[in-house]
Amino acid sequence: MPSGPDHIGTGTAPVPLHVAIIMDGNGRWAKARRQIRTFGHKAGVDALRKTISAAPGLGVTHMTVFAFSTENWRRPATEVSDLMGLLKAFIRSDLDRLAREGVCVRIIGDVAGLPADIRECVDEAHQRTRDNSHFFLQVALNYGAQADILEAAKTFALQVKSGEAALDDLTPERFGGLLSTSGLPPLDLLIRTSGEHRLSNFLLWEAAYAEFVFQDVLWPDYDGVSLKAALDEFRRRERRFGAVEASDVASA
Known part of the structure; x- marks a missing residue:
């Protein structure tokens, strides 16, 4: 079933094709166990594995996860180094399996601003999995939605300046394509774990018509069961995209 504002659904929503997750709560999970934050981040990587494995069986075909934001550089240097090491280890250890299972891995964000060894891992992941189509995993790394929108705006401005495009050519569809x-x-569907209720500069443009589900579970405890609970909540929603049913108009 098609998705997005061009489709006006009735009753419960279908299975979401594209799900995004703000993976939050690693630090609090570790603190509750009297451990350092890195301990929580390591457990969070295991939770990501479980969630990715469960998603296709639940009908999800595309998933975007928030791994590292442009604001995360403000964290202590040791924690940033540990996070980068974990991301590198995840790609190195899981890439063979992901490629074998038909997962297409795509990294979005300011890749140029990442350390050289991480950029190499990103390039390898793209090359090894680019032709896969069973499941699409998009990892937001050194990503910020406002920066992404600004870059898209600059790109279109340059197209206009060069004569490649006219100002009137700009539509939501064209801008989204940038x-x-x-x-x-x-x-x-956009999910945030840990009980927080913020977007934190994640997919601001893309979330315009998304349903939000906020779950109290800390990310290291997340798994297929938690994902299914979020999907069940999504299915109970009625997505109207600004429209109303004819019966509602008649009774108004």
Whole structure:
């Protein structure tokens, strides 16, 4: 079933094709166990593995996860170094399995601003999995939605300046195609774990018509069961995209 504002659904929503997750709560999970934050981040990587493995069986075909934001550089240097090491280890250890299972891995964000060894891992992941189509995993790394929108705006401005485009050519569809998330289905569902209720500069443009589900579970405890609970909540929603049913108009 098609997704996005062009589809006006009735009753419960279908299975979301594209799910995004703000993976939050690693630090609090570790603190509750009297451990350092890195301990929570390591457990968070295991939770990501479980969630990715469960998603296709639940009908999800595209997933975007928030791994590291442009604001995360403000954290202590040791924690940033540990996070980068974990990301590198995840790609190195899981890439063979992901490629074998038909997962297409795509990294979005300011890749040029990452350490050289991480950039090498990113390039390898792209090359090894670019032709896969069973499941699409998009990892937001050194990503900020406002920066992504600004870059898209600059790109279109340069197109106008060069005569490649006219100002009147700009539409929501064309602008969305300039974002780093272009090519994926519209975002259906955005999940944030740990009980926080913020977007934290994540997929601001893409979330325009997404449903939000906030779950109290800390990310290291997340798994297929937690994902299914979020999907069940999504299915109970009625997505109207600004429209109303004819019966509602008649009774108004």
